Amino acid sequence: xxxxxQNLFSVDIQHRYxxxxxxxxxxVVPTPRTGRLxxxxxxxxxxxxxxxxxxxxxxxxxxxxxxxRRSLEExxxxxxxxxxxxxxxxxxxxxxLDPPPGSxxxxxxxxxxxxxxxxLLSRSSFLSSQDLLQSKPLMFQYRTALTxxxxxxxxxxxxxxxxxxxxxxxxEGRASLQVDLRAHGPGPYRLEVDGTEAARFYASDxxxxxxxxxxxxxxxxxxxxxxxxxxxxxxxHAVTSKAYIxxxxxxxxxxxxxxxxxxxxxxxxxxxxxxxWPGDWAVVVPGHxxxxxxxxxxxxxxxxxxxxxxPFVADTPLPLREEPLKGxxxxxxxxxxxxxxxxxxxxxxxxxxxxxxxxxxxxxVFSEVFVYI
Numbered sequence: 001x002x003x004x005x006q007n008l009f010s011v012d013i014q015h016r017y018x019x020x021x022x023x024x025x026x027x028v029v030p031t032p033r034t035g036r037l038x039x040x041x042x043x044x045x046x047x048x049x050x051x052x053x054x055x056x057x058x059x060x061x062x063x064x065x066x067x068x069r070r071s072l073e074e075x076x077x078x079x080x081x082x083x084x085x086x087x088x089x090x091x092x093x094x095x096x097l098d099p100p101p102g103s104x105x106x107x108x109x110x111x112x113x114x115x116x117x118x119x120l121l122s123r124s125s126f127l128s129s130q131d132l133l134q135s136k137p138l139m140f141q142y143r144t145a146l147t148x149x150x151x152x153x154x155x156x157x158x159x160x161x162x163x164x165x166x167x168x169x170x171x172e173g174r175a176s177l178q179v180d181l182r183a184h185g186p187g188p189y190r191l192e193v194d195g196t197e198a199a200r201f202y203a204s205d206x207x208x209x210x211x212x213x214x215x216x217x218x219x220x221x222x223x224x225x226x227x228x229x230x231x232x233x234x235x236x237h238a239v240t241s242k243a244y245i246x247x248x249x250x251x252x253x254x255x256x257x258x259x260x261x262x263x264x265x266x267x268x269x270x271x272x273x274x275x276x277w278p279g280d281w282a283v284v285v286p287g288h289x290x291x292x293x294x295x296x297x298x299x300x301x302x303x304x305x306x307x308x309x310x311p312f313v314a315d316t317p318l319p320l321r322e323e324p325l326k327g328x329x330x331x332x333x334x335x336x337x338x339x340x341x342x343x344x345x346x347x348x349x350x351x352x353x354x355x356x357x358x359x360x361x362x363x364x365v366f367s368e369v370f371v372y373i
Contacts, residue, residue, distance in 0.1 A: 003057060005044060006065050008072075009218055009230045009242045010053035011080070011121070017092045017250040018322045022050035025086040026213065031079040031206040033186065038078075041070045051246075054078065054218075056239060066238040073237050075221045079186060081206070082214040089213070091356040092320045094249040096129055097365070098358075105214035106133045106188060106202050107246055109228040110158065118245045119228055121216065126249040133188060134201040137208055139180045144193060146170040153177045156190045159223055163189070179203075187217070218244070252317035253367040255293060255351055257283045258309040259330065262372040264342055266307065270300060277342055280335035283312045286327040291316045309370070320367065324350040330371065342373065 015023040030038065030045055038045060044055040056072070058065035082105075090097055107121035115125055123130040142153070153175075154165040163184050168175040181189065186204035190197060202215060220231060228244075231237040265273055283293035293314045301309050312330075330345040351367030358365050 005055040006058050007241045008054045008056045011244045012051040013246045015248040025089045026082040027085045028052045029081045034079050072231050078218045080216045081212050084211045084213050088353045091353040092251050094251050103132045104135045105131045108217040112225045121244050121246050126247050135207045136201045136203045137205050138182045138203050142179050143176045146175050151194045154192050158188045250319045252319050253365045254317050255314045256366045256368045257312040258370045260307050260309045260372045262307050264373050276335040278310050282333045284329050284331045
């Protein structure tokens with residue numbers, strides 16, 4: 001008898017930094033619990049460019065192959081870890097450069113974020129800080145400060161059901177609660193103190209000791225929006241294969257070209273420089289006429305080798321791309337001089353991912369490039 005495997009669901013991770021829009025930043029690994037589920041239901045896990053898919057063995061008596069040989073009627077949670085493969089990921093992604101310690105991005109099919117027909121797994125159009133959750137083991141000690149003699153602490157699951165409730169007493173202004181979720185299993189939880197949310201976290205022992213960037217949960221449950229369900233309970237749980245999407249936007253930075261006077265004007269002080277330099281010059285980016293990358297004479301600095309560097313800084317952030325912008329040049333844009341002392345330069349490099357620098361004072365992220373003249 002013929003064995004036919006069909007697509008149950010797929011997850012594609014897209015990233016606007018890359019030419020083809022396909023992320024190559026992660027190693028995808030099913031959790032051990034999911035591995036056991038796949039074995040029980042005869043499912044196959046397959047990696048593919050920028051993501052993965054899960055296949056089911058179809059019932060050969062079903063002419064449309066929509067019925068799995070082993071029915072998927074009960075509530076199920078398939079969990080997959082996105083492990084770091086590219087440690088420059090945050091440099092070229094529109095994500096916090098310093099996420100809270102112990103946090104992971106959490107993605108699932110419980111949202112109803114459909115854009116352009118895409119079934120997104122994030123809370124908004126792109127992966128963002130909204131998707132961050134603290135990572136906790138299934139059993140841990142929660143500590144909190146209290147102003148009164150005691151408080152009611154309760155833990156709720158993703159369906160809003162209370163799974164633990166306890167009255168705790170304060171000692172020297174602090175209280176603690178032993179949170180044990182082993183009987184309830186992995187998943188996102190919310191903890192409240194006297195009815196006020198105090199913490200959100202994802203509890204799982206599968207994250208301990210791993211370099212995990214994100215966790216993807218694909219659930220088969222009555223809580224999943226209809227458009228996101230990969231089985232139809234009204235048709236004897238026939239498969240309605242789904243393609244889920246995770247989109248990561250590229251980072252936009254303020255490009256800073258440090259023009260280093262290594263050969264020209266090397267032995268001259270700024271007050272001895274020719275008229276028009278650097279005030280009449282700019283770095284010109286073709287195709288972006290509204291972006292001005294102009295000199296900041298007040299921020300001229302001396303490098304470790306003794307050479308002076310004149311910063312030219314963009315007034316508007318530009319996207320970082322794998323496909324570089326061509327034709328960027330250092331040009332004289334004002335004045336009537338012929339520029340004999342300094343010549344114009346064409347084909348300046350794009351910023352590298354190693355040059356991404358956050359400036360807390362200006363509350364901006366810069367991409368630095370060093371150009372020697």
